[in-house]
Amino acid sequence: MLVAAAALAVVLTNRPDGKNDTAGSGGEVFLQNAAASGPDPFTRSTARAGDGSAPPPSLPPRTASAVPEMSGSTPGLYGGTRSVSSCDVEQQVRYLSGEPAKNAAFASVVGISPNDVPDYLRSLTPLQLRVDTRVTNHGFRNGAATTYQAVLQAGTAVMVDGHGVPRVRCACGNPLTGPVAQKAPRTTGAPWQGYSSQQVVVVAPSVTVVNVFVVYDPQDDGWFARKHGDTGEHDRPTPPPPPPPTIPPSTLLSPSPSTPSPSPSSPVPCVTVTGTETPTPIDGVTPSPCPSTLSPSASTSSPESPSDSSGPTDSSPSTESSSPESAPASDGSADLTSRSPNQQAEQQADQPAAAVSPAASLSSLSARVPSGSVSSSVSGSASRSVSGSASAPAPGPGSVPVL
Numbered sequence: 001m002l003v004a005a006a007a008l009a010v011v012l013t014n015r016p017d018g019k020n021d022t023a024g025s026g027g028e029v030f031l032q033n034a035a036a037s038g039p040d041p042f043t044r045s046t047a048r049a050g051d052g053s054a055p056p057p058s059l060p061p062r063t064a065s066a067v068p069e070m071s072g073s074t075p076g077l078y079g080g081t082r083s084v085s086s087c088d089v090e091q092q093v094r095y096l097s098g099e100p101a102k103n104a105a106f107a108s109v110v111g112i113s114p115n116d117v118p119d120y121l122r123s124l125t126p127l128q129l130r131v132d133t134r135v136t137n138h139g140f141r142n143g144a145a146t147t148y149q150a151v152l153q154a155g156t157a158v159m160v161d162g163h164g165v166p167r168v169r170c171a172c173g174n175p176l177t178g179p180v181a182q183k184a185p186r187t188t189g190a191p192w193q194g195y196s197s198q199q200v201v202v203v204a205p206s207v208t209v210v211n212v213f214v215v216y217d218p219q220d221d222g223w224f225a226r227k228h229g230d231t232g233e234h235d236r237p238t239p240p241p242p243p244p245p246t247i248p249p250s251t252l253l254s255p256s257p258s259t260p261s262p263s264p265s266s267p268v269p270c271v272t273v274t275g276t277e278t279p280t281p282i283d284g285v286t287p288s289p290c291p292s293t294l295s296p297s298a299s300t301s302s303p304e305s306p307s308d309s310s311g312p313t314d315s316s317p318s319t320e321s322s323s324p325e326s327a328p329a330s331d332g333s334a335d336l337t338s339r340s341p342n343q344q345a346e347q348q349a350d351q352p353a354a355a356v357s358p359a360a361s362l363s364s365l366s367a368r369v370p371s372g373s374v375s376s377s378v379s380g381s382a383s384r385s386v387s388g389s390a391s392a393p394a395p396g397p398g399s400v401p402v403l
Contacts, residue, residue, distance in 0.1 A: 027182055030148055031189035032137070034129075034155040035171060040139025040146050042102050043095035043173030046088040047157035067134055067179075072164015073206035075214035075241035078127035079155075082217050082224040085231035086157040087126035087170035093118045095173060105145040109138045109175040110167070123229050124159035124167055125213060132200045134179040135166065149180060151200055153192050160213070162228055163205035178202070214241055 032038045037045060070077055080086050096103040096117055107114040129152055137150040152158070158166035158176070166176050179202055187197075213226045215235075225238040279286055 027149065027185055029134075029182070029185045029187050030137070030150045031187055031191055031195065032150050032152050032156070032169075033190070033192055034153040034157075037172040038137065038139070038150070038169075038174070039148070040141045041172035041174060042106060042138075042140045043092065043099075045171045046092045046095070046173065047170040048084065048086055048088060067200055067202050069202045069204040070131075071206050072160070072203050073208070073210045074164070076216050076223075077130060077164065077203070078160065078213060079130045079216045079218055080126075080128050080226070080232075081219055082215075082222070082235045082237075083232045085126045086128050087159055087168070089121055089124070089126060089159070089231060092159075092168070092170070092173060093121050096121075101143055102140050105140055105143075106173075106175055109145050109177065121159065121168070124161055125226060125228055126170070126231060127158060127160050127213065127215060127226070129154050129156045129158060129166065130216065132195065133166065134200050134202050136177045136179050137169065138175045138177070139172070140174075145175075149182065149185065151187075153195075162209045164210050164213070165203050165205050214238060 030038070035047075096106055100114070103117055104114045107117050110117075110120060112120055131154050133152045133154075133156075135150055135152055137148055137152075139146045139148070152166075152169065157170040159168035159170065161167045165178070168174070169176055209228070211228050213228065215224055215226050216222075217224055223238050223240045224235045226232065226235050279288070
């Protein structure tokens with residue numbers, strides 16, 4: 001009756017403190033030292049002394065807050081000593097067989113018959129963890145199995161099933177199952193030197209059965225192969241596994257090709273404007289109007305200097321200036337400077353702004369100059385001399401024949 005009662009006990013809803021532990025409840029995670037038995041042990045320790053200082057294998061990258069998984073078939077995931085079992089499997093069988101209640105509770109966690117526990121234990125492979133591993137640990141208290149979330153320290157002696165998942169913790173004889181995800185769990189227990197939650201992994205079952213485990217031996221810094229279910233009698237040396245492929249940081253974080261935006265110190269192209277329009281600033285810099293599209297305005301006929309009425313501006317994209325040439329003053333130039341600003345504005349108002357071009361203004365200027373010459377700098381090119389004679393140079397870009 002006692003065995004039957006233990007077998008029917010609910011084993012996945014109790015923690016060592018008697019509280020329920022469900023996914024997402026923000027419960028506790030117990031940090032369990034490799035040599036400590038921990039709360040509610042099933043049996044006395046069957047772990048054999050070994051060197052737990054094996055360097056950890058390469059860990060997969062962590063994404064967000066999720067604990068990374070490693071396949072149980074990963075070479076080098078486990079460590080041990082060649083020809084030495086990390087757990088005394090037969091002693092574990094004797095402990096449970098001598099206490100039927102514990103044997104039945106153990107079987108209920110694993111999901112097998114109590115009579116199958118000895119064969120189940122002998123089918124496992126004794127090894128050592130090489131990295132801190134997250135599990136669900138099951139203790140025994142008040143005639144039934146308990147459950148709590150735990151992190152097992154690297155170097156812990158465990159028994160591993162055919163898919164590479166740890167199933168028994170040898171320091172306490174407790175059965176192990178997969179971890180339960182929790183949101184921001186509290187950690188209890190003393191952390192060991194070098195512990196970091198960022199270095200904890202979950203062992204995922206391999207897709208296929210692992211027939212041979214590739215094991216790292218920290219004592220001689222070598223590698224050996226151990227068959228599934230073997231206790232070390234048939235271990236043999238094996239070459240080290242190849243290192244995992246690495247992706248250069250430049251490949252992981254390479255930005256997409258893009259055209260760099262012009263800096264404020266870079267020249268800004270001119271823009272086309274008409275009339276009294278003002279160019280729109282680009283990245284905080286106001287571009288210059290294109291000389292070929294400038295329309296005459298009041299600024300082109302300032303009474304202060306004859307050079308202001310000489311037409312197009314210099315070709316520089318960031319400045320507007322004109323360079324008067326040294327020449328004798330003519331009647332035409334005197335006529336321009338003798339007008340008042342109001343008279344000049346009235347004359348410009350008689351013609352639509354859109355119909356006036358720099359070339360036309362040069363033509364009308366030369367028509368009023370009977371002799372002499374007027375030189376101007378047009379778009380940064382060489383100065384052109386417009387004569388009052390009947391003959392004129394062949395028209396070029398930006399100019400019209402003078403009649």
